[in-house]
Amino acid sequence: MSHKKLFIPGPVEVKQDVLDACAVPMIGHRVPEYAELHGACVPLLKQLLYTKNDVFLFTSSSTGAMEAGVRNCAKKGAVACMLGAFSDRWYQISVQNAKKTAKCQVEWGKAIRANMIEDHLKTGEYDCVLLVHNETSAGVMNPIEEIADMMRKYPDVVFVVDAVSSMAGVKIEMDRLGIDVLLAGSQKAFGMPPGLTVCAVSQKAMDRAKTITDRGYYFDFIEMSKFSVKNQTPCTPAVSLLYGLRHQLQKFFKEGLDARFKRHTDLRDTCWAWLREYGFELFPEKSFESVTLTCAANTRKVDVPKWVKLVSERGYVISEGYGKLKNDAFRVAHMADCTVAELKECLGVMSEELKKL
Ligand SMILES: Cc1ncc(COP(=O)(O)O)c(C=O)c1O
Incomplete structure (x- = not known):
């Protein structure tokens, strides 16, 4: 070929050494070797995201974690910031999960500004904001600092950020910015094959999830957390990709x-x-x-x-x-x-x- x-x-292009790191003999996911592998990735991810929050590893593409954000964090309703194909998708995901969803929309090529989101939050009708940091369809990067500053005025609102095409390529300081859920798949700035999604989750997001009963099964933060303390996942993870992830993260810190x-x-x-x-x-x-x-x-x-x-x-x-x-x-x-x-x-x-x- x-x-x-x-x-x-x-x-994106995956380097041969990363492909090689993935291509190793399989292990079971309930053995100490797996927990060691998982446990090696998580602290490095926390460093990458400048966070003390827990980091979950979903075996899915990023869209799965986008759905997780909605299901675990939107109770009253979500404000979907729409500026292109992927952020529009998040609106759709929210609606299809029967959440009351506000459209905070600009035309393709324009960015979402803090005041546009705030207009919806002021109504008191929404307790979750869905923001795509880097809208891949239009090549727009939203002003995350400005939006994060505004979000501080709304401590009861959970701030969910898709950094699918920016995480690991752009500095995103999760804790300083007050981001509650920060997610990205492996096939973009991580330089890995697709199939794994990194999802960091704050205590505030976990507390919200506890108050929601229909969180679904596969993407339930509470269930993920129970296994995360053991450096495991509830279901079979993409073990090969975790080998690749550990290798990549070590390379990030070497660079x-x-x-x-x-x-x-x-x-x-x-x-x-x-x-x-x-x-x-x-x-x-x-x-x-x-x-x-x-x-x-x-x-x-x-x-x-x-x-x-x-x-x-x-x-x-x-x-x-x-x-x-x-x-x-x-x-x-x-x-x-x-x-x-x-x-x-x-x-x-x-x-x-x-x-x-
Ligand atoms: C910003 C953004 N969000 C979400 C997605 C959806 O990702 P996936 O196809 O991995 O589910 C993409 C895919 O390109 C994206 O660029």
């Missing part, structure tokens, strides 16, 4: 978190410089652009699907605009273990194929 290098916003985050801003700057050189503009509103992926507006009106195909034939995979943006934008992801040199290789191929359009 030919190996095309992924510059799409997930799954150094600050160096890792700086590498991500260097990657972003490299991509933006290329856009400027080739006459494209950024799609998101200024100051709210994602660090881990670049969503560019198709200001040159090129045939994006054709270009993406040509680049793919050369062994590099980039993305068209998401959904309705298909031909109006394109996305280049630069997260996880990607180096500036590797990104430049991809951008070089993009330049060559652009000339053929």
Whole structure:
């Protein structure tokens, strides 16, 4: 099978050493070796997220943990912050779980501002906020500091954050920001295969969960917590991925978190410089652009699907605009273990194929 290098916003390129770390003989999940493995991952995750909270490991994609956030944390109702495909999905999840859900919505490319959420919280009708930190479909990164500051005025509201395409690529200080649930799947800035979701949960979120009776079964925080103290999960975990996770986390700390985050801003700057050189503009509103992926507006009106195909034939995979943006934008992801040199290789191929359009 030919190996095309992924510059799409997930799954991303997984390094051979990570694949190798996953490919080890299986163990049972009720033996001490498993607890040791699980117990090695959790403290490193806490360090990565700057938190003392417990961290659960769900064997599911991120959407599972998004549903967990709703089921365990929304009692009166949830405010869904909607700015693109994935945050819109969270609204849908909340509605389909029969929660009263407010739409706090902006058009694609715009960010959610604190005052927009506060307008809903002031009504006193909602006790949960669902915020996607980095909206992957539009390449927008929401102002988490500003929103977190506002949230301090509402101590009874549980703050649930999807950091699916930013966690491990951008510094997110969970405890300082007062985030109650912080989740992300393995296939994005963690640089791992899909199938595992990291979900850190505060005491406040746990206390809320205790007051809700229909939390469901698989994603029940209370049940997860009972097993977490034993460094286990209630059901069979993705053991292979935990081996990969431990390996990756050790690598993160070898690189150094600050160096890792700086590498991500260097990657972003490299991509933006290329856009400027080739006459494209950024799609998101200024100051709210994602660090881990670049969503560019198709200001040159090129045939994006054709270009993406040509680049793919050369062994590099980039993305068209998401959904309705298909031909109006394109996305280049630069997260996880990607180096500036590797990104430049991809951008070089993009330049060559652009000339053929
Ligand atoms: C911001 C964000 N949230 C949620 C999801 C859903 O993730 P999954 O497909 O892993 O369930 C994605 C997927 O790309 C995403 O980018």
